[in-house]
Amino acid sequence: MRADSTRSSTAWKPTNVPAQNWLAPPPAIGLGCSVLDDLIVPVVHSRLTASPLKLAGSCRPEHVVGDDGREWVRKKHVDGLGVQISGEVVGALLATKLGIPIPEYATSERPRAWLSRWAPGSSPWSEAHNTDLVNEPDLGRILALDAVLLNTDRSARNILVTIDPEESSWRVSAIDFGMAGVSFPARFNIDRDRVLQRGPLPRSVPAHRVHEEAIECAHAAADLTSWTIKQVCAQACALSGNTMEATMAEVLEHRCRNAVRFVEGYFRHLAEPES
Amino acid sequence: MSAAEHHHGLPKYRVVQYVVNPFSDFRVPVAVVVRHDSGETESIAAPHIPEPECLGNATAYAHIRALGPQLARLDSIDTLPEILGPHFTFGSIQHLPKNKAWRQWLLEVVLRRDVTASESAAKRAPRLSRVSRRLFASHGVDRLVQDNFRLPTPQGVLLEPVTHWADGGAIKLLMEPLSPKRTHPSKDMREAAGRLTIYRYHLDDAEKFKLVAYTLPGLEKSVKQDLRVAVAGIADVYDIADPEMESAFIKLVRQGSPPLVDA
Numbered sequence: 078m079r080a081d082s083t084r085s086s087t088a089w090k091p092t093n094v095p096a097q098n099w100l101a102p103p104p105a106i107g108l109g110c111s112v113l114d115d116l117i118v119p120v121v122h123s124r125l126t127a128s129p130l131k132l133a134g135s136c137r138p139e140h141v142v143g144d145d146g147r148e149w150v151r152k153k154h155v156d157g158l159g160v161q162i163s164g165e166v167v168g169a170l171l172a173t174k175l176g177i178p179i180p181e182y183a184t185s186e187r188p189r190a191w192l193s194r195w196a197p198g199s200s201p202w203s204e205a206h207n208t209d210l211v212n213e214p215d216l217g218r219i220l221a222l223d224a225v226l227l228n229t230d231r232s233a234r235n236i237l238v239t240i241d242p243e244e245s246s247w248r249v250s251a252i253d254f255g256m257a258g259v260s261f262p263a264r265f266n267i268d269r270d271r272v273l274q275r276g277p278l279p280r281s282v283p284a285h286r287v288h289e290e291a292i293e294c295a296h297a298a299a300d301l302t303s304w305t306i307k308q309v310c311a312q313a314c315a316l317s318g319n320t321m322e323a324t325m326a327e328v329l330e331h332r333c334r335n336a337v338r339f340v341e342g343y344f345r346h347l348a349e350p351e352s
Numbered sequence: 353m354s355a356a357e358h359h360h361g362l363p364k365y366r367v368v369q370y371v372v373n374p375f376s377d378f379r380v381p382v383a384v385v386v387r388h389d390s391g392e393t394e395s396i397a398a399p400h401i402p403e404p405e406c407l408g409n410a411t412a413y414a415h416i417r418a419l420g421p422q423l424a425r426l427d428s429i430d431t432l433p434e435i436l437g438p439h440f441t442f443g444s445i446q447h448l449p450k451n452k453a454w455r456q457w458l459l460e461v462v463l464r465r466d467v468t469a470s471e472s473a474a475k476r477a478p479r480l481s482r483v484s485r486r487l488f489a490s491h492g493v494d495r496l497v498q499d500n501f502r503l504p505t506p507q508g509v510l511l512e513p514v515t516h517w518a519d520g521g522a523i524k525l526l527m528e529p530l531s532p533k534r535t536h537p538s539k540d541m542r543e544a545a546g547r548l549t550i551y552r553y554h555l556d557d558a559e560k561f562k563l564v565a566y567t568l569p570g571l572e573k574s575v576k577q578d579l580r581v582a583v584a585g586i587a588d589v590y591d592i593a594d595p596e597m598e599s600a601f602i603k604l605v606r607q608g609s610p611p612l613v614d615a
Contacts, residue, residue: 200435
């Protein structure tokens, strides 16, 4: 059985880059697509079986396959994902809205878990990718979203680079928004005007080359409607059991409206020399 | 002489493997890291990577090739750099053989293999299909059971065969045996579980197939336990050491098979 999604993963192609079937679909635009389509996290009902492959991560992620043959990375609530699913949901839905490459996503109910589509042929970020990405501008958009969501966990492991076998080229995508400030609404409220610091972001990430795209993305985030932001937070809270939906939505809207300021501030930190 | 004394002074090495298919545990060796007694390490990348057609996976081939330079710079026998990602894993630590030009041996023997290291050992062990045939023969159902059930995927690729099958018309019984007489029962267990898992997901009409794993007497308890966990929800497990289960299993083979023409 397939995920209850009506969206097609083949309809969208990022600039100059062939689509890959594990990527999340683009924002639904045009006739025949509901505005709600890209604000709903699909649910996978098929049985998922874990493989012996060992994955690194604090939430004990597992590599699983569904009845339909689709492979996922699963993070179960009971293994420590807990409220962090809020961040995953907000990150995934906003990334989809803003055209930021992330793996296709879904949830499962038994066990309750966050599913991120397995990307074959992928590795974490390394210095070697500084100059060989075919979608480098997307890196700027990823950093912009992190700045808005106060995501302090953009380590090399959470920047996925995946080989395209036809062109032997690498493309970047973002995974893991669980530790973003938005997952913890009370703290998110206290930090509502905080500018993200570099944190674990590798120094080899060429932030200086993607500043322009980051600012463009910040403008797009600032233009998100209140309704969209509230829908995103409603989904996040419904799936995580978080009861602070109003706080989450209010702070997120504040940060989206001021996204350009937060992104500029973040990039200033990124430009600082290593101490 | 103890094993420790035997290996004293010999450098250690560890094979870096690329997991092409986590479910069937199909791996290929892509490099070797050697640690000398002095503590120095050196890395040797495989001179040959199986072609995409051999791997059955163009992405895996491109991935291994793209990370070739990193594989030639590995400097630890304990951990792999995180940048390689989860597809790359270490095999167990081994000692280089005595009296051999070890570098040549690594290149020509260890890294030239295009399948996992235990294949040669598996070849020396009795074939699984043959060992378990005796069970069927002793119950007079030998002729009902056929070897090697193969299923093409929608892409036309033939999957690795399931060891035994019985055609019951409405229901096909697919069976994977595990025997204590094999060299590496744990590895057999992983491979059998992998095959059953893959078939479970590729069988279009799952109701027409029953998947079964059975363990022959003498198999370690831990392997049986691991098997039950590995195939839970995918296949039924019969422990032939238990007379009741043996009887139920043979009954299943009889029911799941058409009557003999001359019966």
